[in-house]
Amino acid sequence: MKEEKFKVIQFIREMIVAIDGQLENFSKKDIELKNRIRMNTYDLLEIAYQANTIEDIDEKKELIALMIAKIKVIDFLLNLSLQKQLITQKKYIKLGQRIDDIAKYSNGWLKALRPN
Numbered sequence: 001m002k003e004e005k006f007k008v009i010q011f012i013r014e015m016i017v018a019i020d021g022q023l024e025n026f027s028k029k030d031i032e033l034k035n036r037i038r039m040n041t042y043d044l045l046e047i048a049y050q051a052n053t054i055e056d057i058d059e060k061k062e063l064i065a066l067m068i069a070k071i072k073v074i075d076f077l078l079n080l081s082l083q084k085q086l087i088t089q090k091k092y093i094k095l096g097q098r099i100d101d102i103a104k105y106s107n108g109w110l111k112a113l114r115p116n
Helices: 007-022 028-053 057-083 089-113
Strands: none
């Protein structure tokens, strides 16, 4: 996988690969949950690329805020997967650490755009 120069995008790309590997054992009745997790992570990557390339600061802030909302949704969906015993506690913790890193960098990015 190509290394991204922008750290938060690199973290998201790594999380997508990790999630693809961790969600293989979902039953057919839980396929919608699996698809929602995947789609939200892909959406998160797309929003991060948009926020990274856009020049307008207000639009950039809105996109980063949307990223943070997506992160919370992904965390909720993974937590639901844990509660339904579709993923193990160990997998949840590993994915949770990735989500925490993405959230930390996203929040830092947003704070950097705010005037002092």
